[in-house]
Amino acid sequence: MEGYIVQLIIFTATYALFSLGLNLQWGFTGLINFGHVAFMTVGAYTTVLLTLTGIPLPIAVLAGAALAALLGLLIGFSTLRLREDYLAIVTIGVSEVVRLVALNEEWLTRGARGVYGYPLPLDKFNPNAFTRGGMIALLTVVVGLAYWKLWQWVQQRLKTVSRPAAIRNALVWGGYTGSLVLLLGGVGVVMQQLKLSRALSPELLGLGLLIALVGVGWVYIAIAKTLVARLSEWAAGLALFSVSLCSILGLWMYSIGANALYNYSYKAGLMLLLVVVLAILFSLLEWLVRSPWGRVLKAIREDEEVAKALGKNVFWYKLQSLMLGGAIAGIAGAFYAWQLTFINPDGFIPLITFQAWTIVVLGGAGNNVGTLLGGTIFWAYNTLTRFVLKDIVPLDDARLGAFRVMIIGLILIVVMMWRPQGILGKKEELTLGR
DSSP states (O other): OHHHHHHHHHHHHHHHHHHHHHIIIIIITOOOOSOTHHHHHHHHHHHHHHHHTTOOHHHHHHHHHHHHHHHHHHHHHHHTTSOHHHHHHHHHHHHHHHHHHHHHOHHHHOGGGOEESOOOTTTTOOOOHHHHHHHHHHHHHHHHHHHHHHHHHHHHHHHTSOHHHHHHHHHHHHHHHHHHHHHHHHHHHHHHHHTHHHHSOHHHHHHHHHHHHHHHHHHHHHHHHHHHTTSSOHHHHHHHHHHHHHHHHHHHHHHHHHHHHHTOOHHHHHHHHHHHHHHHHHHHHHHHHTSHHHHHHHHHHHHHHHHHHTTOOHHHHHHHHHHHHHHHHHHHHHHHHHHHSEEOGGGSOTHHHHHHHHHHHHHOTTOHHHHHHHHHHHHHHHHHHHHHHHHHSOOOHHHHHHHHHHHHHHHHHHHHHHOTTOSSOOGGGOOTTO
16 A cells, blocks of 8 residues: 555656646646647656666756757747647647657657666665655655645635635535545445346446436535525635645655655655655746746736737747746656656557646646646546446446546536636636637
């Protein structure tokens, strides 16, 4: 269990880092990028191929980020002076071109056979007891700063809402979520005990359960709307409940991560390195988006004609955002490769881009804290359904994977209809559909 949780932390942090680049491009600048995985691909392959030639890991990572930024420069020069939909179309095409190049240019990328056996960070590191204590202390400092930042956000949020209403709403949403989880768990136990999967065809039983779950969902939505109509600022309650739930989950994962560092392994060291890098880049992005440079990006997102009228070089700012977001995705690609210890073109499919979109939309566009929250919720859902759905829906692994994607789509539809700005986002900062 400890090893699995450590891997889950690594995947969550990697996708959160990857999504931060997309949030900079779309959430803060309004650039619609449907090929974000191309930057991750370039970063991953550049890093591992350079390290195989003997280049130190830090230099290889920086080179991967630089090449990913260069790819953003090439895309931007060809599309950013055109309409936004051209950028969306070109980025999809570029991501597939990059993947096909990695698949066919075997002299460079080894093609479908993939790349393996490359150097890994902290792979041969054997810390003593004092060093392990220092690593645990470093993890504690990072987690403590994260909770301090979260507490600042909660305080700021509570200043704009009435505390009783927010608390009541959080309790209401907690009751609904807990009841729904208990209902799903009960259905799974009953099916497992009664062996219903043997009596009915899997397709018929799966369809019936899907209809039942949709029906239960709509009932919960109807009840929630009725009660929430009597409570003010229900959205604040939902956001606070989500943050509280993820905070509790974070403390549990921190305890497991600290124990993994005490019983040191390669994955534990990679986890610490990734968490530190994520914290540094998150702090840098927070500083940038609050600086005059970040305010220009937001102005471009809202109305670039106004930014032009104020004398700002809109094209240059868009290009900077696209390149910086690509560089961050390139760094995420290096950690993605180190986590898998083997990469091939099939590991960089377009679905990865849309998982990042799910994270950004769920957490809230234009909010870096929301991106981290969205990544946590996404991977928590991904992990829970991997173990729970197989007892509820009697499908094989391939069909169960497709069913999980269907559930994600259903959740996104409900979120976009009910709260299109995401959990922590602001509705006025949306850019799609304008």
